[in-house]
Amino acid sequence: MRYLSLACKNLLRRPVRSLLTISGVALAVAVAVSLGGFNVGYRSAINGSIEKLGYQVMVMAKGCPYEAATMMLKGGTGLLYLPQGIYETVKADPDIQSITPIFVGIAQKEGSGIRDDEGAKSFSILSGIEVPSFRVMKPWIGFKGGSGYDGGRWFDPKATDEVVMGFEVAQYEQRKVGDTFYASVVPNGKTEGVRHTFKVVGVMERTGTQDDGTIFMPLSTAQEIFGRQNALTIIGIKLKTFSAASLREFEGRWLKLPEVQVVSLEQVKGTLVSLVGTAQVMIGAVALIAVVVAVIGVVNTILMSVYERTGEIGIMKALGAYRGDIFRLIWLETLVVCLSGAVVGSGLAFGAARLVEAAIKALINLGVQGSLVAIGPAMIGWALLGSVALGFFAGLYPAWRAASMRPIDAIREGE
Amino acid sequence: MRKEETVTPPIIQARGLKRHYRRGRETVKALDGVDLDIHPGEMVSILGPSGSGKTTLVNLLSCLDVPTEGTLLVAGRPVDGLSEDRLADIRRGTLGFIFQKFHLIPTLTVAENVELPLMFLKRPVDRERTQAVLKQVGLEGRSRHLPKELSGGEMQRVAIARALIAEPKILIADEPTGNLDKSNGDAIFRLFRQLSGEHGLTLIITTHNLTLGYLADRVITLEDGKILREEKGQSAPVELTRER
Numbered sequence: 001m002r003y004l005s006l007a008c009k010n011l012l013r014r015p016v017r018s019l020l021t022i023s024g025v026a027l028a029v030a031v032a033v034s035l036g037g038f039n040v041g042y043r044s045a046i047n048g049s050i051e052k053l054g055y056q057v058m059v060m061a062k063g064c065p066y067e068a069a070t071m072m073l074k075g076g077t078g079l080l081y082l083p084q085g086i087y088e089t090v091k092a093d094p095d096i097q098s099i100t101p102i103f104v105g106i107a108q109k110e111g112s113g114i115r116d117d118e119g120a121k122s123f124s125i126l127s128g129i130e131v132p133s134f135r136v137m138k139p140w141i142g143f144k145g146g147s148g149y150d151g152g153r154w155f156d157p158k159a160t161d162e163v164v165m166g167f168e169v170a171q172y173e174q175r176k177v178g179d180t181f182y183a184s185v186v187p188n189g190k191t192e193g194v195r196h197t198f199k200v201v202g203v204m205e206r207t208g209t210q211d212d213g214t215i216f217m218p219l220s221t222a223q224e225i226f227g228r229q230n231a232l233t234i235i236g237i238k239l240k241t242f243s244a245a246s247l248r249e250f251e252g253r254w255l256k257l258p259e260v261q262v263v264s265l266e267q268v269k270g271t272l273v274s275l276v277g278t279a280q281v282m283i284g285a286v287a288l289i290a291v292v293v294a295v296i297g298v299v300n301t302i303l304m305s306v307y308e309r310t311g312e313i314g315i316m317k318a319l320g321a322y323r324g325d326i327f328r329l330i331w332l333e334t335l336v337v338c339l340s341g342a343v344v345g346s347g348l349a350f351g352a353a354r355l356v357e358a359a360i361k362a363l364i365n366l367g368v369q370g371s372l373v374a375i376g377p378a379m380i381g382w383a384l385l386g387s388v389a390l391g392f393f394a395g396l397y398p399a400w401r402a403a404s405m406r407p408i409d410a411i412r413e414g415e
Numbered sequence: 416m417r418k419e420e421t422v423t424p425p426i427i428q429a430r431g432l433k434r435h436y437r438r439g440r441e442t443v444k445a446l447d448g449v450d451l452d453i454h455p456g457e458m459v460s461i462l463g464p465s466g467s468g469k470t471t472l473v474n475l476l477s478c479l480d481v482p483t484e485g486t487l488l489v490a491g492r493p494v495d496g497l498s499e500d501r502l503a504d505i506r507r508g509t510l511g512f513i514f515q516k517f518h519l520i521p522t523l524t525v526a527e528n529v530e531l532p533l534m535f536l537k538r539p540v541d542r543e544r545t546q547a548v549l550k551q552v553g554l555e556g557r558s559r560h561l562p563k564e565l566s567g568g569e570m571q572r573v574a575i576a577r578a579l580i581a582e583p584k585i586l587i588a589d590e591p592t593g594n595l596d597k598s599n600g601d602a603i604f605r606l607f608r609q610l611s612g613e614h615g616l617t618l619i620i621t622t623h624n625l626t627l628g629y630l631a632d633r634v635i636t637l638e639d640g641k642i643l644r645e646e647k648g649q650s651a652p653v654e655l656t657r658e659r
Contacts, residue, residue: 003534006531009520009522010520010522012522311516311518312520316531316535318477318506318512319506319512319531319535319578319581320503320506320508320532320581321503322500322535323499323500325535407479408474408479408480411479411514411518
């Protein structure tokens with residue numbers, strides 16, 4: 001007979017009570033692990049999304065930095081524009097490795113898309129780019145192949161009616177290579193929309209970024225149809241060496257321009273993390289409460305079990321058990337409860353991760369692509385370690401109570 | 416008393432043993448000056464009405480409690496003034512216990528219950544020894560049963576086997592037949608007689624049952640915390656009013 005085996009058998013005396021207590025711990029651990037998984041997954045998704053933008057720094061028109069931060073990841077309206085001259089000026093900076101100009105505009109799709117139901121989006125994001133520099137920034141972009149998609153290519157830089165569609169927007173609009181796409185654009189300074197007809201010359205492979213939901217066209221065409229010749233939305237920049245110091249220097253040089261703000265993607269990351277920070281704190285508080293309630297449940301269960309076995313504990317002491325032996329036994333029982341709960345809870349969180357992710361994505365658009373809940377071995381390891389620590393503290397009082405019983409009193413009480 | 420006991424030093428020696436405790440403003444003299452020698456291999460019954468001090472005396476002799484006054488030597492070691500763990504040191508391997516309530520662990524088999532003290536004594540489990548002890552108490556073939564599958568008499572036998580597994584020198588039984596019917600009570604006392612006679616175990620038993628009590632080698636009768644009378648056992652009950 002070993003202490004662990006005896007501890008497990010003691011817990012089996014009241015299987016329903018033990019199971020309920022373990023369930024309480026499991027629930028708390030599942031919440032905590034899911035939250036931790038979301039925290040890690042969300043940061044990793046932000047990192048992935050930002051890395052897939054291809055650039056480290058954006059130069060854009062002065063405005064709300066939060067909007068600027070999310071615009072490139074989520075899309076948005078109310079865009080601000082830079083004069084194109086800024087691009088030529090910034091391009092000369094010696095610290096720049098590569099640079100690409102981007103124009104973003106929003107086109108009305110009403111009556112033009114094939115979907116007219118209520119769920120259909122009424123806007124399309126049109127992006128004007130310079131293909132050579134854009135490809136340097138995003139070398140991973142390729143064209144989708146297969147029936148109806150073969151022969152995909154970039155548009156001619158001078159074409160006024162050719163577009164390349166992102167993976168998702170092409171699927172949503174059910175467009176293939178060679179199809180026609182309509183968009184209504186209200187040029188700058190006008191109130192009436194002008195309907196344009198475009199030919200789809202390529203559909204991109206999935207990138208897992210906002211590019212999947214964007215329709216690309218030549219920079220000059222986009223500027224033309226939106227009535228903003230020589231205007232840019234952002235300038236994407238990759239620095240030769242990227243560090244906090246080099247970024248500070250770069251910012252210092254270009255923030256002097258009155259109409260410009262320099263946004264590093266590290267800042268964007270911080271902004272996006274802060275967007276869900278409050279929600280995370282609240283969920284964290286709920287998880288903490290769940291853990292505290294679970295610990296109280298464990299203490300209560302083990303204490304009840306100690307009181308029920310007062311006579312037995314007295315006998316064990318009479319038969320030669322030291323205080324430390326009894327402490328060890330009761331403490332082990334607490335650890336078994338907490339560890340079992342942690343194993344079940346971690347398994348539950350791992351198994352339900354996809355459901356949690358679907359629920360989060362259905363409730364809020366966090367502006368990032370990819371998996372939002374990442375539960376790995378390290379996370380589960382921490383959960384198990386945490387449960388051992390909780391068991392350690394939860395078991396202290398009941399174990400001390402049991403160990404402190406005088407055998408003679410314990411036996412008398414149990415008679 | 417056996418002849419050899421007169422030359423062997425007592426395994427338990429008590430002098431002026433007192434156990435007083437406070438109950439509100441009152442001092443209760445549960446035990447009030449007991450002198451007692453118990454020799455190895457002796458079977459001693461402690462009789463007396465409720466409140467006479469039987470259990471208090473047994474608790475002191477068991478090293479489960481410490482005297483308020485007086486000296487007590489158990490297996491040659493002084494008991495008074497020791498901490499709980501030092502008392503446990505004396506109990507471990509020297510004393511075996513049987514109580515009115517069996518306190519078996521319901522989720523452990525008979526064999527596991529019997530082997531439980533070995534875990535605390537950090538001794539290895541010897542299955543043959545377990546089977547031998549179970550045979551000794553008449554429970555061969557019951558080792559895999561759970562306590563709920565046993566009768567009251569069988570459960571008390573498991574408790575006796577559990578007390579014997581660590582090979583104690585002294586077996587102390589406090590009202591061991593209190594929860595048993597007459598036939599089971601008789602059987603348990605016969606087992607005690609056998610353990611004392613054949614295995615040389617020292618036995619100290621408290622009981623309300625005069626008939627069974629007088630099956631011992633020596634009968635000590637307590638009243639108001641003092642020894643009223645000591646007499647040889649294995650004889651018919653006599654009047655308890657005779658002064659010591």
